[in-house]
Amino acid sequence: MSRDYERLLEVIKSPERLSVLSETEWDDVLVAARQARLSGRVVAEVARQGIEDRAPAWLRDRLSGTRAFAGECERSVRWEINRISRAFLTLPHRWVLLKGAAYVAADLPPARGRLVADVDVLVPHEGLKDAESALTEHGWAFVAIEDYDDRYYREWMHELPPMAHSRRGAVIDLHHAILPRTSRITPDTRILLERAVRAGDAFVLCPTHMVLHAAVHLFHDGEIAGALRDLVDLDALLRHFGQDPAFWTTLAKDARELGVGRPLYYSLRYTHRVLGTPIPGSMDAAMKEWAPPAPVRALMDVLVGNTLGRGEGASARFSAIALYVRSHWLRMPPLMLMRHLTRKFVMRKGA
């Protein structure tokens, strides 16, 4: 059953379309939304427009079930932040919430209807040991993984293997950087921590860094496959922060400082192309500076278009694989990459 995200994209771009969907179209949208991890977002939009009462019973069931689940995720993220604050009370270093947990803590638009309860935290590299032992003392433990994976995380990656709380099961990812140590670009974590801003009991990245992190996560580190959700988050952040003209100037400046112009270029290009995110003309010069050579850009257009636009199907799968390899290419030197992928392949066959 191959489905594409076309109709889902339509209603994300023009939410008012939700009120005129037929029952069959609703099913398509909800299934695509679930695959794209965007069903919470759709439900939040339905609630905002107040159209649930007019929906047939089966649809109300699905909408209210998903809304309850999104509510549970938000409650548990807030509770996890509370518990982590308590565990980190005596930590000598600053710690900063990343991604979903940060959006929830700072009440930002992408927090609406998120269906994940994992928490990502950034600490300085030298503070990793303290943070790890504070979590261990308070009931978190590493999720059982193979020795190879553990070494992969600790030696090459920018985060520790995931830790789960022994009673609540909630997962925390402890990062010491926003990109792997082996990556082509390694933005300085100290700058990110220094400029972090308060959100309730915790700290989150400042607006420009938050956008840049989302950009590198999506276009440098992540696999892009199924990343429509991340693109929608980026769109929401850009629309929210972008109302302040000063934001864009700082964004360009900070992208240069951290050396992440290329991923930002892709982010602005594809949020604009796929979701119509308004990008001011003042960014044109910077965009030219960061653009890849034309053939690379053309290839990325095709790959990203296929991966984001379609949930399944052969071309989407091929593009997803190509982008997976690309993300690893950027993540580690070629020889290391070959060793890693061979190892992963052998392990999977053996499983």
Next chain:
Amino acid sequence: MIVRDLSAAQLRTALTGDGLRMQIGPFVVRLRSTFSSVRDYIASHYAFFPVVESPGLHFTAEVRRTGFWRTLVRPQATFGADSRFPFTPLPARLAPGLLEWGLNWCVGRLPHPWLLLHSAVIERGGRAALLPAPPGSGKSTLCAALAFSGWRLLSDEFAIVDPQSGDVVPIPRPIALKRQSIDVMRVRVPDINLGPALEDNEGNPARYVAPPSSAVERLHERARPAWVVVPKWQAGSATILEPDSRARTLFHLADSSFNLNTHGKAGFTLLADLVDEASCYKLTYSNLDEALAVFDRLARGEVIHPEGANAS
């Protein structure tokens, strides 16, 4: 229209094509499968379930083959829920079982507005008895015995509680029996429809009992929760019905819930109200007939709970 009204060809076309849309409890489910064993199983065990013709559905469930080569060598079956495949594929001979296990996953794991408890439920006179118990406690055997001796089967696996009314919503799917229970039921109900021989994930023999048609015909009749009875089969034990406190039962039910957290405070209140309205017991037994007699006494109001009945 019910599944039995479809010709073999119609059923096949629906299952291999756009899907057979069926009312299973409160869910409209679209079923698809290319396996003839699954088709036969649906024809036999879901014969009296309504076929839905109006648009709309809660989820799509499918049992399909994995890859082309696997159709030739050691064929496998895999379960899909809304185009996701959450399980490791199983040998093709277990395809009908995979349908049931997959449906359990869909009911228990997908987001729904109902409160879901892991419990068998049976009803008499509009009043429901919940039998929450872990696997191995004899819950399904007791439930099957009750379902064929005067009680209406609401569910073997899930108590589905409506958050508005607090009623239990029927989902009278086939009952899972394992090991010795299969023969026990074969002796008790000679014309029982046991379905194909399957095995559970530990390799024990497992079979699914087709639900009594009378239970499926009353699919839309909800019931008030009146009793919570935690059963425990223990070899050689006398039949002991012990009153249990509402407080302890509340915790027991909370533990057995699939999605209490999802419903937050409202879910907790709903569960507390359910326990408040019910009389709560623990039942230890080894003799099935004596256990059934206990339920008859409960239904006739011959057992007085020391905490009194809050329900009027």
